[in-house]
Amino acid sequence: MAQNDAPESIQQVKKELTELRKTIRYHNNRYYNEDNPEISDYEYDQLMLRLKAIEAKYPELITKNSPTQVVGGQARRTAGVLVKHDVPMLSLQDVFSKEEIFAFVEELQQELEDPEFVVEEKIDGLSMALRYEDGELVRAITRGDGIVQGEDVTENAKVIHDVKKKLKDKLPYFEIRGEVYMEKKAFDAVNARQELLGLKPFANPRNCAAGTLRQLDSRITKERHLSLFIFNLQTARGRTFTTHTEAYDFMKKQGIKVIHGYKVCHTADEVWQAITAIGENRGNLPYDIDGAVVKLNNLADREKLGATAKVPRWAIAYKYPPEEKETVIRKIELSVGRTGRITPTAVFDPIRLCGTTVERATLHNQDFIDNLDVRIGDTVRVYKSGEIIPKVKEVVKEKRPAGTEPFV
Numbered sequence: 587m588a589q590n591d592a593p594e595s596i597q598q599v600k601k602e603l604t605e606l607r608k609t610i611r612y613h614n615n616r617y618y619n620e621d622n623p624e625i626s627d628y629e630y631d632q633l634m635l636r637l638k639a640i641e642a643k644y645p646e647l648i649t650k651n652s653p654t655q656v657v658g659g660q661a662r663r664t665a666g667v668l669v670k671h672d673v674p675m676l677s678l679q680d681v682f683s684k685e686e687i688f689a690f691v692e693e694l695q696q697e698l699e700d701p702e703f704v705v706e707e708k709i710d711g712l713s714m715a716l717r718y719e720d721g722e723l724v725r726a727i728t729r730g731d732g733i734v735q736g737e738d739v740t741e742n743a744k745v746i747h748d749v750k751k752k753l754k755d756k757l758p759y760f761e762i763r764g765e766v767y768m769e770k771k772a773f774d775a776v777n778a779r780q781e782l783l784g785l786k787p788f789a790n791p792r793n794c795a796a797g798t799l800r801q802l803d804s805r806i807t808k809e810r811h812l813s814l815f816i817f818n819l820q821t822a823r824g825r826t827f828t829t830h831t832e833a834y835d836f837m838k839k840q841g842i843k844v845i846h847g848y849k850v851c852h853t854a855d856e857v858w859q860a861i862t863a864i865g866e867n868r869g870n871l872p873y874d875i876d877g878a879v880v881k882l883n884n885l886a887d888r889e890k891l892g893a894t895a896k897v898p899r900w901a902i903a904y905k906y907p908p909e910e911k912e913t914v915i916r917k918i919e920l921s922v923g924r925t926g927r928i929t930p931t932a933v934f935d936p937i938r939l940c941g942t943t944v945e946r947a948t949l950h951n952q953d954f955i956d957n958l959d960v961r962i963g964d965t966v967r968v969y970k971s972g973e974i975i976p977k978v979k980e981v982v983k984e985k986r987p988a989g990t991e992p993f994v
Contacts, residue, residue, distance in 0.1 A: 600647065603647060606637045606640070613633070614653065635668070637653065638654055668737060669725065669737070671733065671734065672820070672821060673820040674893075675732050676732055676898055677732060677896070678901055678902060681903070681905070682904070682907075686902075686904075687880065690880065690902045691854040691880070694900070698890075698891075701882055702851070702852060702882070702883035704830055705849050705857055705861060705864070705880050706848040706878065707864055707868075707875045708876055708903055710875055711765040711766050711767030711791075711796075712792065712795050713765055714727065714728055714799070715736070715761055715762065715763045716749065716816075718753055718759070718760040718761070719758065721754070723749070723752070724740075726738070726739050726742075726743030742801060745805075745808035746812045748843045754840050755825070755836075757824040758823045759821070760822050761819075761820040762820055762842070763818040763820050764814050764817055765814070766795050766799050767791060767815070767873055768798075768810070768813065769791075769873050770872055770873060770874070770938070772791075772813070773794055790942040791874055815844065816837060817845045819833035828884070828885060830884075830885065831883055847864070860878070865906050878904045878906075879903050880903075880904065881900060881902075911937045911938075912937075912965055912982060912985075913934040913936075913965070913966065913968055914934055915933070915961070915963065915964050916933055916962070917933045918930050918949065918960075919931045919933060929948060929950070930950070930951070930955060931947070931948055931949060932946065932949050932978055934968070939968065939976060942970070944970065946976075947977055948977070958978065958981050959981060959983075959992065960981055962993060963987045963990045964986055965986070966980065
């Protein structure tokens, strides 16, 4: 009976492989060629992970034209092999006010003796851990679920200029965590190429960086010029570190690019001043940030405080209020919805807000236009926060050109 079962089992495997490959090719075509995906990235990843699992179990059934073997533009970004985390890559608790920052600092001052805090930029990118053994880079892993496992992106990480392949000090084991991101000029270059090829431009640098890091073809990753800042020591063997800044000093000697401009603080006032300074300078940075991180400097204190089920107790992320910039309205378009409702939209000179280039914002209705007295040619203040749709806040009346007429 067992002899009859085996061929039937193989036939079932072959049938599933055929169906999986056909489905994945279909969705690749919808994503790349038709620019009209039907499923989410997560759903696509589940299909690819299933295909990889079967091919790993039955390597004799791998074909040259399998989606796992295709490279280049026809291969959609995909989940890599899953790898267990040695140290959890937890997210941080977000706060939005000065009062919350003071409460965090004062609570830790009550629990610990003279704690030091480090304030850093919060880069808007994709988290990745790098593992070194005897000074050699052996693995790069995305955050994944943050607790159990992430995706192996080693081959793509190796073509990122900021990723060190070898360290001067060959510690038995050294794991660090950083943020993969795209500088604004690199992002603009990628989108210019997308438009040249007739492909949909990426919405923002973070999405582009995340998709690029998970490409099947490392040549695409290399040509898109990703960057990396390291912001944490995960664990080390062969050397003991007392503080976060001591670990940074060691990393810098290895040629590792760590978050720059970090500041050591001792009081809540100093922490808030550092957060404010980062916020005031974010428009001058060549990359996007979405906040500032406050973390304990002493590593033993971090171990003492531990973490909740979701976030560490020794760090917090302050998110800046909506970003706001001035631009000039060039025209106002009217669109008619299915119910016959007319919606005016302001079209203005492109500006960058929260990592996204925007050039349109709804004006809601004629009452909104009348209340703000919006006119074509006006300089307006537009604001946006995270994924919130950009909105016109007010008209800068002192910059209004002579001769403009009310829009009716």
